[in-house]
Amino acid sequence: xxxxxxxxxxxxxxxxxxxxxxxxxxxxxxxxxxxxxxxxxxxxxxxxxxxxxxxxxxxxxxxxxxxxxxxxxxxxxxxxxxxxxxxxxxxxxxxxxxxxxxxxxxxxxxxxxxxxxxxxxxxxxxxxxxxxxxxxxxxxxxxxxxxxxxxxxxxxxxxxxxxxxxxxxxxxxxxxxxxxxxxxxxxxxxxxxxxxxxxxxxxxxxxxxxxxxxxxxxxxxxxxxxxxxxxxxxxxxxxxxxxxxxxxxxxxxxxxxxxxxxxxxxxxxxxxxxxxxxxxxxxxxxxxxxxxxxxxxxxxxxxxxxxxxxxxxxxxxxxxxxxxxxxxxxxxxxxxxxxxxxxxxxxxxxxxxxxxxxxxxxxxxxxxxxxxxxxxxxxxxxxxxxxxxxxxxxxxxxxxxxxxxxxxxxxxxxxxxxxxxxxxxxxxxxxxxx
Amino acid sequence: xxxxxxxxxxxxxxxxxxxxxxxxxxxxxxxxxxxxxxxxxxxxxxxxxxxxxxxxxxxxxxxxxxxxxxxxxxxxxxxxxxxxxxxxxxxxxxxxxxxxxxxxxxxxxxxxxxxxxxxxxxxxxxxxxxxxxxxxxxxxxxxxxxxxxxxxxxxxxxxxxxxxxxxxxxxxxxxxxxxxxxxxxxxxxxxxxxxxxxxxxxxxxxxxxxxxxxxxxxxxxxxxxxxxxxxxxxxxxxxxxxxxxxxxxxxxxxxxxxxx
Numbered sequence: 001x002x003x004x005x006x007x008x009x010x011x012x013x014x015x016x017x018x019x020x021x022x023x024x025x026x027x028x029x030x031x032x033x034x035x036x037x038x039x040x041x042x043x044x045x046x047x048x049x050x051x052x053x054x055x056x057x058x059x060x061x062x063x064x065x066x067x068x069x070x071x072x073x074x075x076x077x078x079x080x081x082x083x084x085x086x087x088x089x090x091x092x093x094x095x096x097x098x099x100x101x102x103x104x105x106x107x108x109x110x111x112x113x114x115x116x117x118x119x120x121x122x123x124x125x126x127x128x129x130x131x132x133x134x135x136x137x138x139x140x141x142x143x144x145x146x147x148x149x150x151x152x153x154x155x156x157x158x159x160x161x162x163x164x165x166x167x168x169x170x171x172x173x174x175x176x177x178x179x180x181x182x183x184x185x186x187x188x189x190x191x192x193x194x195x196x197x198x199x200x201x202x203x204x205x206x207x208x209x210x211x212x213x214x215x216x217x218x219x220x221x222x223x224x225x226x227x228x229x230x231x232x233x234x235x236x237x238x239x240x241x242x243x244x245x246x247x248x249x250x251x252x253x254x255x256x257x258x259x260x261x262x263x264x265x266x267x268x269x270x271x272x273x274x275x276x277x278x279x280x281x282x283x284x285x286x287x288x289x290x291x292x293x294x295x296x297x298x299x300x301x302x303x304x305x306x307x308x309x310x311x312x313x314x315x316x317x318x319x320x321x322x323x324x325x326x327x328x329x330x331x332x333x334x335x336x337x338x339x340x341x342x343x344x345x346x347x348x349x350x351x352x353x354x355x356x357x358x359x360x361x362x363x364x365x366x367x368x369x370x371x372x373x374x375x376x377x378x379x380x381x382x383x384x385x386x387x388x389x390x391x392x393x394x395x396x397x398x399x400x401x402x403x404x405x406x407x408x409x410x411x412x413x414x415x416x417x418x419x420x421x422x423x424x425x426x427x428x429x430x431x432x433x434x
Numbered sequence: 435x436x437x438x439x440x441x442x443x444x445x446x447x448x449x450x451x452x453x454x455x456x457x458x459x460x461x462x463x464x465x466x467x468x469x470x471x472x473x474x475x476x477x478x479x480x481x482x483x484x485x486x487x488x489x490x491x492x493x494x495x496x497x498x499x500x501x502x503x504x505x506x507x508x509x510x511x512x513x514x515x516x517x518x519x520x521x522x523x524x525x526x527x528x529x530x531x532x533x534x535x536x537x538x539x540x541x542x543x544x545x546x547x548x549x550x551x552x553x554x555x556x557x558x559x560x561x562x563x564x565x566x567x568x569x570x571x572x573x574x575x576x577x578x579x580x581x582x583x584x585x586x587x588x589x590x591x592x593x594x595x596x597x598x599x600x601x602x603x604x605x606x607x608x609x610x611x612x613x614x615x616x617x618x619x620x621x622x623x624x625x626x627x628x629x630x631x632x633x634x635x636x637x638x639x640x641x642x643x644x645x646x647x648x649x650x651x652x653x654x655x656x657x658x659x660x661x662x663x664x665x666x667x668x669x670x671x672x673x674x675x676x677x678x679x680x681x682x683x684x685x686x687x688x689x690x691x692x693x694x
Contacts, residue, residue: 015478022447022478043449044448044503044530044553044555045554046449046499046529046530046558047530047533047554048529050533051529051532051533051536055673059673062642063529063677066451066528066529066574066678067451068451068452068453069450069451069453069455069456069575070452070453070456072453113456113459117480118480121482127481127482127483128477128480128482128483129480130465130474130480131481133466133469137466141466144462144463144465144466145462147460147462148462151460151462159633159634159636159637160630160633161460162453162456162460162575163575163644165633165634165637165639166639172637173634173637173638173639174636174637174638174639336638410482419452
């Protein structure tokens, strides 16, 4: 064992808690500087892109949903958009509105889970939300009920909360009636008030001082806060069609992790997720959400990832408000799905998962069988930013006691709401002979 | 009388999507009650705090798909009184079990950027292939009501009520019209374990078997029905049985019968 001088410190977290999936963190500090930094993801690879080959295109939304139990709708949305692109069809009107509605549900449940159960305990000094509930039962109950409203939306439109069964290429298998949606509007009105309270509550937390000059990347749509559509933009001038994604973003295989790191070509790390969406689309938020953000002390741009908890609360409020609007204006479509004609082709899609942009590309043969699939989840895109954040944070806070520094490093990782199960699924494989 | 010690619950994760353990957190109305009856002692996704084992109940999510997990599952068995695999990954190897059907010689020379650092087993297998298990809860994902039922039954010292019958029973109880008979949509309901509430037929699509095989399923007869009456082709039959529960014995045999 190497001797440990006074100038060497190690921060080691073997099991990162309150993140989805399993990973570890090792940081080595030498002479007041970070000498080594590894965010290790050792979830076993699951090889989705390999076994999607040879499956019929209609199976993709069901299979890719299983990449993540927390954001299955995101995988279903990106896959159906990519496959519709390959087949040359567009889904509009009430079917498009229903897709936005189910996505609202997923944002609400996923953000409420992260905010109340995984992230808030950090700010209030608890190990978990159940312990937090002993002192703050009403807040935790409110969080659980908010999460439930999101789950109810997903379950009504999608059939069930986890791995919904109703999403299909071209639309849905069955669409809800207006009467079926109505009772949810009542729950959503309660949720709107609860979300306003949540924004105010988390706005009152104390945030470590930490701002960096990130390149934020998100979708941007002419008149909506983005879910399923838009151009890919950044705060440093990136402005592309989704189909140009792979010309600008590249994946690197790093030896100590089972997830690929994604970088912007020639520019390096970038940042996706709620903070990026908010910073690039503040003007697309409804007045209610903008006002709540201002009251909580946020301007139109926020560069402190610790404050992402406020942004998640603002996005819950937006998603609740949008869901109400969608339900009020819903008219049942004539058919649950548009007609598809199977043909050979390739297509791609990118939507805003709760954790950021999720890119899918598929190539089909003339029988509709998948020949090639590529999936880039948000957590792998954020991995490099997380490491750079940690490096900067640790360097600036070496005076903190070990326990506190370790905790804040974990908290820094949780700022990104990383989904390690997602990040790991996609180790790229190339079959021999290609 | 002194209050009895609360039983200790641990939640373990192997190769999976997190969805089945999320089902526990999705019990929005019951979670705080459950946390009052049980000491949630090890649940990394939800808590930083770890209470040392041994544990009374271990819920195990995920399949065994990486070398270091071979030892870890033995450890889980050793320190747990009651081991319950939850979900298709833990009970059948999951969707990642599709690798078990690939030609391994094609998988070995798969070219990664750095193949030497990938730690994956050639197969993905259920927990029961490695250690004795006490009760299995099927489903991709599991049903949270069934999870609450099994945990409650354990606490009360009674047998859990989880019916092994088919999705068809649930479908009839919901009053659905059979999508297969009336609409000609192939449906795995007759051979699939109940528990989901027959949601697919309720949403006008055929069951795709995510709850795995029911007790004594007649898969061959269903396949014959599909091909003779509905014109389902051999490759389609193979894909129908080879999804999330591809490794469950009756489904594995049936898919292999159509693997030409």
